[in-house]
């Protein structure tokens with residue numbers, strides 16, 4: 460999805476060097492009030508990339524003040540929707556122009572293969588900014604014929620100051636999902652990137668400043684969850700909080716919102732997505748889709764197809780094929796374009812994933828591939844495949860967020876539908892079959908915000924995404940995300 464004039468990617472990219480980073484508050488690049496910094500680490504070897512200003516309550520306070528001023532009295536508050544759209548298009552262009560630099564920075568901080576950053580994270584982020592730039596001047600209410608001599612209409616107004624907390628698995632893309640609709644609707648934002656991956660958020664904020672976003676419209680405060688994140692979600696002058704991360708953290712954020720000022724809340728949380736392969740499916744396509752749907756991004760996807768149900772008559776054949784593929788997966792330096800898998804984001808995440816692999820073995824699942832670390836430097840984990848997994852095993856119940864596949868056997872559609880839904884999560888699901896009746900039965904019956912049929916991980920800025928049940932609240936992307944960032948006002952005028 461790169462432009463026609465883009466140079467062909469090199470086989471190996473150079474690691475960038477990055478200076479120490481400040482935070483962006485009210486159009487100024489500043490140190491934290493406390494003077495504290497934290498280290499952001501390179502997951503390929505645990506080395507320090509640079510020091511980053513560490514925001515806390517005092518910095519969040521300043522950022523919220525700047526965002527409030529920009530919302531109420533700054534140039535942003537007087538800008539027409541078409542002018543906002545123009546700025547957002549410029550931001551999309553700037554991100555696209557800097558795609559090599561941004562992809563390298565994302566790979567450095569997160570560990571994802573640069574090939575993936577260039578093929579997925581960058582183009583999807585650019586598309587998201589463009590998509591919402593297109594919406595900015597198309598957000599409006601209705602005129603409503605109520606009873607009596609009245610003229611009644613609605614206005615879709617921005618909510619105000621929006622706090623946004625994002626995770627480390629897709630830093631650039633999660634920033635775009637948050638900023639796109641928030642800015643299109645006319646809000647101002649305070650973003651807290653994940654402490655593991657603050658670098659691209661800060662660089663994109665710089666680009667936004669360069670293309671002309673007025674001071675205070677966009678503020679970025681790096682820092683930790685229990686400090687900066689908690690200050691943002693509990694702030695009395697933040698009108699809405701948007702969060703992506705773990706379900707447990709989502710509960711904390713929602714509680715903080717409730718206990719402060721009842722700010723609006725949207726949450727995109729964890730998942731344990733069923734990926735269901737019927738015997739009548741195109742088996743090779745299903746193997747490819749299941750492999751991609753689990754191992755993509757080192758398995759660090761909230762929608763990963765981490766409960767892979769395969770119908771019994773094709774089970775052995777399917778399992779053999781996918782285990783062979785996993786064994787052949789190229790793991791290594793993410794700056795090498797030929798590698799498919801880089802390190803997990805952190806030591807903590809690697810240890811957590813290895814803990815789940817141990818649990819799978821202890822619970823008696825059959826391990827067909829992987830099972831340990833790759834080497835002893837960096838946070839690399841072998842692509843791991845378990846078959847004969849049972850519903851009650853830990854690896855079939857909990858979100859692993861790593862390259863660990865759990866394969867379960869099923870008999871028929873009714874059984875797999877019931878088992879697929881037996882989870883507290885409901886983010887995504889997929890079905891592989893050539894039978895349209897079966898496809899529709901499952902697509903209708905699965906309690907998940909997204910159901911892919913004969914495909915997996917198909918994302919587009921226009922297609923809403925979000926969770927049923929404990930996978931979240933609200934829908935990001937598409938027209939639906941505009942609801943997350945607007946208040947509806949009813950105006951009734953006596954005639």
Ligand code: ADP
Pocket residue numbers: 624625626627651652653654682683684685687688689692703704705706708709711712
């Ligand atoms: P993970 O464990 O995978 O890092 P989290 O849900 O903890 O997932 O993190 C997602 C984002 O939430 C990060 O930006 C993190 O700093 C933030 N976060 C963590 N704890 C809190 C909290 N108590 N309040 C607000 N934000 C938090």
